[in-house]
Amino acid sequence: MEHEQGAVVLRSLRLKVTPRRLAVMNCLGEERAYLSAEEVWHRVRPRLGSIGLPTVYRILDELAGAHIVTRIFRSDRKQYYFLCPNQEHHHHFVCDSCRHVEDMDLCGLDGMTREIVRRSGGRVLSHILQVNGLCAECSKQNREMP
Amino acid sequence: MEHEQGAVVLRSLRLKVTPRRLAVMNCLGEERAYLSAEEVWHRVRPRLGSIGLPTVYRILDELAGAHIVTRIFRSDRKQYYFLCPNQEHHHHFVCDSCRHVEDMDLCGLDGMTREIVRRSGGRVLSHILQVNGLCAECSKQNREMP
DNA sequence: GTACAAATGAAAGTTGTTTTTGTTTATACG
């Protein structure tokens, strides 16, 4: 994610264009894998001179709330973040070993949503869908979970 | 979940049949909604005289690991648990307002899994799927999130 | 440039969960 591109995104969210926000977006944008807040912190610190960890948490939260970054679920109940260039509604295939994230273009839940509404009469507001496994490379190397 | 039924489940998991494990299973089995560890703790305490919160966590973890209880995802980073009598592979429709959980009989991810494997060459090991919204009753009452 | 709301850092606080350690209890076996 380029500087000007990040600035456009931030302005569209009515957020001020600050060096920290741009740095966090660039950091995630350079990765094809997910990162924790602390990992983002370590990576952006050198570029900025200094940045507080609470600021990183705040920025990631803003970006996740605006669906610019996606939260990745893991069993260690830490929060992980992934910036996906694809802005269409879709979900992710996540490698348990190397953290690589791939898009699954299909959502496939519209049918299920309709079925729920038809059968139970409730209202569907959101859904969580994430597929876990080993990416092609890790699968070959038969690596185990980190 | 009856006492003997719980005992059978525990024995099949090679776990000792203890009053605390039975109480936790009964507690969740009586609910059609999800509970937090602390909520389970409050509910089983009177029946047992006393039980430590770490014990509740340990038992819930054992049961979740054995797929006897399901973890429910929420945006507060607390863990919630639901004991589902349905032992087939399936997923849940969860009410954001009253915590009611309903089964969705279809998984519908086999096709997507095959597509991932075909396109990326990786290996799929698990998936997370949860639909959130308002159940029929809460939808009528137009309740908001708790 | 100036005003002002928004953003940030540093430190302290919160809280859900886990670890540790010593004691109790379920279960198998004689």
Place this chain on the structure above:
DNA sequence: CGTATAAACAAAAACAACTTTCATTTGTAC
């Protein structure tokens, strides 16, 4: 039944991932 043994448990403290607070700095609109 009694006993041995490993598993389960309580209590307390520890842990770690976040969050809050509040004083200071910095974008942004005019």
